[in-house]
Amino acid sequence: MKPVVHVENVSYAYDGGNQEQVEALLDVSLKIWPGEFVAVIGHNGSGKSTLAKHMNALLVPTRGNVYVFEMNTQDESWVWEIRQTVGMVFQNPDNQIVATTVEEDVAFGPENLGVEPGEIRRRVDEALALVDMTGYEKSAPHMLSGGQKQRVAIAGVIAMRPRCIVLDEPTAMLDPVGRTEVLRTVRRLASDEGISIVHITHFMNEAVYADRVIVMEEGRIALSGTPREVFSQPATLRKLDLDVPQVTELAGQLQAAGVALSRCPLTVEEMADDIGTLLGRGPCRSELHSH
Amino acid sequence: MTSGLFWAGGRAEVSSTVIEVRNLCHTYMRGTPLARQALKHVTLSIAEGELVAIIGRTGSGKSTLVQHFNGLLRPDSGHVFVDGKDIWQKGVALRDIRRKVGLVFQYPEHQLFEESVASDIAFAPRNMGLSDNAVDDAVREAMRIVDLDYDEFAERSPFELSGGQKRRVAIAGVIAMRPKVLILDEPTAGMDPRGREDVLREIQALHDEHGYTVVLVSHSMEDVARFANRLVVMEDGRIAMDGRPRDVFQRRDELVEMGLGVPQITDLMAELARRGHNFPTDVITVDEASEALLPSLLAASGMAGESDSPCGGGGR
Amino acid sequence: MNFANAAVGQYMPGESLMHRLDPRTKMLVSLGIIIVLFVVSNPLAYALLAVPIVLAIAISGVPVKLVFRSLRPLTFIMVLTFVLHLFMDPGEALFSIGRITATDQGLRLGIVTVVRLTLLVLATSIVTMTTSPIAFTDGLERLLAPFARLGLPAHELAMMMTIALRFIPTLLEETDKIMKAQMARGADFESGNIAKRAKAMIPILVPLFVSAFRRADELAVAMEARCYRGGEGRTRLRELAFSGEDLAVLIVAGAYTVAVAVAL
Incomplete structure (x- = not known):
């Protein structure tokens, strides 16, 4: 299997004014596989947005290479091909919707690619169905909720038939309902449609559902692994001012006090299962409960 | 949805009411096909010294409500009292009300406009007609409160600061009026965990150390659970719940229905109860949960005889 | 408002x-x-x-x-x-x-x-x-297309119109918000003579321009990411x-x- 995106020893520096070079990325390497859901977490200025922009040639590395399949992003002749393959969704839902109706906006990408009208229609309908926005074709963007706008933006990318979607903090400006909507949508795209997802976020509980979590700090990859591997290092995360899900924190405290939990739970269900197993194994269940 | 006014603590004491709204109704775009009733007969009072969080999903009416507190919006019907005075009565100067009730909008850094941090923060006190010396004092004090060094930041352009610093400048711009009540609409929106933590800590300090009555508008339960004394939950233009966080979070299913949810730890205890375990459910912090669970779990672990720590041993 | x-x-x-x-x-x-x-x-x-x-x-x-x-x-x-x-x-x-x-x-x-x-x-x-605004701009673009040869940027004009129409409600909302935020800081837009009132608009206009530029910037990047490269070779959902x-x-x-x- 070939990676969709291959980031190879990439460094990126830009002129931060006052003749200061700001090193936003330092020797970052990373592969995104087909259908993989990767969460990237880190603070503002950790380099995660810069990394994202490298994945579809909005930025090109100062050193190192980024390949989208076999296409090097340094090679300008591939740029449109690359952007079609790796789509991008941004933080502010208002500032990425171009058209005055939902369907026209979703059609914007395919129109730029020169897709013929009948096919655009099919793609628009299909993309809106995938993000659960069928029925809003004629709606004006400013009348939609934040979560709906972000789903329209995702549909606009899907209509270009990408192999990978990079979402740069798509939930930062949304309320919990909007966040859930967006997260559910991207998870489904990865699992059902085989589209690779790179989900950049501040929210730890969104990273729990990823296949892989990458923690960025000061332009480098500080931690990387499955959510369980990453979240079972609370000391490291705390040093980076990042928190773990509350249940994971609780499990850590309980384990430190001598409670025997066999794994590091990440969700309420997992934690409840583990507690159930533990208590189920205890011989005096009813007696314990009377305390 | 009936309003559940079961919160009683505190108000019976010496504390006096600073803001009171009675039977408030507000409709946007009245008389057009797009008319939307944002507030439906809302009655609420806030006592001096409280730290109240108003929560609700987008469109529940929480921002509309707080914009009535300082007379930015005029109700279609109902009354707003600040310090016992009906603010829409003839002869009441709205400027005095707005000085008493400071309102920090969502993404307040978007309202910065001056050439320097100090002059932006000075905008409000100057509008209030303060003398140059008094303005300067107010600016210095506000900057100290939000933890911005005067010598370092006063003369810099607000536009070249980081996101978190900009937001602190904007908050200082309201604090500089020395209001009695400080309302903050989604003060942590769009910030990273570090910035969120800083702002929340500052808000707590404003209440605990500087004696402000604070009204926090938020949709993040985990943010407010930690330090609000009182939660007011809004849904569809009405007050759906009003009480101590502990009591409000007990109504988990209703909150989830409203798209709000409860802190994950409260959720866990509810889930355990649903599965037939007999643990307390009025738990809102990790420490409380740990305390509640530890005895039974330790006893059970003793039997199992394992002592791994796959979660990194709590990392302490 | x-x-x-x-x-x-x-x-x-x-x-x-x-x-x-x-x-x-x-x-x-x-x-x-x-x-x-x-x-x-x-x-x-x-x-x-x-x-x-x-x-x-x-x-x-x-x-x-x-x-x-x-x-x-x-x-x-x-x-x-x-x-x-x-x-x-x-x-x-x-x-x-x-x-x-x-x-x-x-x-x-x-x-x-x-x-x-x-x-x-x-x-x-x-x-x-x-x-509809879309049909209107499309029609305008097509009517002006023959003049493109004379150097009239028909597509760009139509695109500008579309974006303007798209952002008018957003910017109106934003103006309202900024006005309220400054009023909460004691700004007064209603009293005084013309000169004073004009000066009172600065706290609204500066943030509004800053925000409009930020939006334009972000929108440009978003459009580029969606392969926008001008009118050439572009098809339409609705011909x-x-x-x-x-x-x-x-x-x-x-x-x-x-x-x-x-x-x-």
Whole structure:
């Protein structure tokens, strides 16, 4: 299997004014596989947005290479091909919707690619169905909720038939309902449609559902692994001012006090299962409960 | 949805009411096909010294409500009292009300406009007609409160600061009026965990150390659970719940229905109860949960005889 | 703040013949009528030109009241021009108020101007009210396309119009928010003389510009990420289709308008 995106020893520096070079990325390497859901977490200025922009040639590395399949992003002749393959969704839902109706906006990408009208229609309908926005074709963007706008933006990318979607903090400006909507949508795209997802976020509980979590700090990859591997290092995360899900924190405290939990739970269900197993194994269940 | 006014603590004491709204109704775009009733007969009072969080999903009416507190919006019907005075009565100067009730909008850094941090923060006190010396004092004090060094930041352009610093400048711009009540609409929106933590800590300090009555508008339960004394939950233009966080979070299913949810730890205890375990459910912090669970779990672990720590041993 | 009234001439979705027609047909016909309106000055010609306009309104199914509401913002100008004509134009005196005298010539010209303006506004309103903003910009782009060879950036103009239409509600909302935020800091936009009021706008205008530039920046990146590279090679979800209906309307209305112009 070939990676969709291959980031190879990439460094990126830009002129931060006052003749200061700001090193936003330092020797970052990373592969995104087909259908993989990767969460990237880190603070503002950790380099995660810069990394994202490298994945579809909005930025090109100062050193190192980024390949989208076999296409090097340094090679300008591939740029449109690359952007079609790796789509991008941004933080502010208002500032990425171009058209005055939902369907026209979703059609914007395919129109730029020169897709013929009948096919655009099919793609628009299909993309809106995938993000659960069928029925809003004629709606004006400013009348939609934040979560709906972000789903329209995702549909606009899907209509270009990408192999990978990079979402740069798509939930930062949304309320919990909007966040859930967006997260559910991207998870489904990865699992059902085989589209690779790179989900950049501040929210730890969104990273729990990823296949892989990458923690960025000061332009480098500080931690990387499955959510369980990453979240079972609370000391490291705390040093980076990042928190773990509350249940994971609780499990850590309980384990430190001598409670025997066999794994590091990440969700309420997992934690409840583990507690159930533990208590189920205890011989005096009813007696314990009377305390 | 009936309003559940079961919160009683505190108000019976010496504390006096600073803001009171009675039977408030507000409709946007009245008389057009797009008319939307944002507030439906809302009655609420806030006592001096409280730290109240108003929560609700987008469109529940929480921002509309707080914009009535300082007379930015005029109700279609109902009354707003600040310090016992009906603010829409003839002869009441709205400027005095707005000085008493400071309102920090969502993404307040978007309202910065001056050439320097100090002059932006000075905008409000100057509008209030303060003398140059008094303005300067107010600016210095506000900057100290939000933890911005005067010598370092006063003369810099607000536009070249980081996101978190900009937001602190904007908050200082309201604090500089020395209001009695400080309302903050989604003060942590769009910030990273570090910035969120800083702002929340500052808000707590404003209440605990500087004696402000604070009204926090938020949709993040985990943010407010930690330090609000009182939660007011809004849904569809009405007050759906009003009480101590502990009591409000007990109504988990209703909150989830409203798209709000409860802190994950409260959720866990509810889930355990649903599965037939007999643990307390009025738990809102990790420490409380740990305390509640530890005895039974330790006893059970003793039997199992394992002592791994796959979660990194709590990392302490 | 209530911006509901700003939406004069706003699109009213529908299925009528007026809605179905190609935007180019509607634009050309109304343009033709408007030109003739300004060439002729014969009362009978106005009456005849009003016929297709009234017909269009009737066919469209848009409530007549709404169409006429678009006249409201112009009431003041109409009254003013009428009064100016009535009293300033030379001609035989009709009556006098103090030292100023109304003339028959003035009365005639006043009425002509008011009727002209009314018909002009009605003719454009019924077009914008039955044409979606997208169809409108598409139509404009296509009509201007032949001039692209002369260096007129037809596609860019249309794209700018689309983006403007898309962001007007967003920016209005933002203006409202910034105004309130500054009012919460004691800003006063209502008192004082013109100079003072103009100065009071700075705290609104600066943030608004900063925000508009930020939005433009982000939008440009988002458009680039979606492979936007100008009008060349671009297809459309909806291609404008010039139907038999369009041809018929264009011929009939065109012939009628030309006939009116020539005959009177």
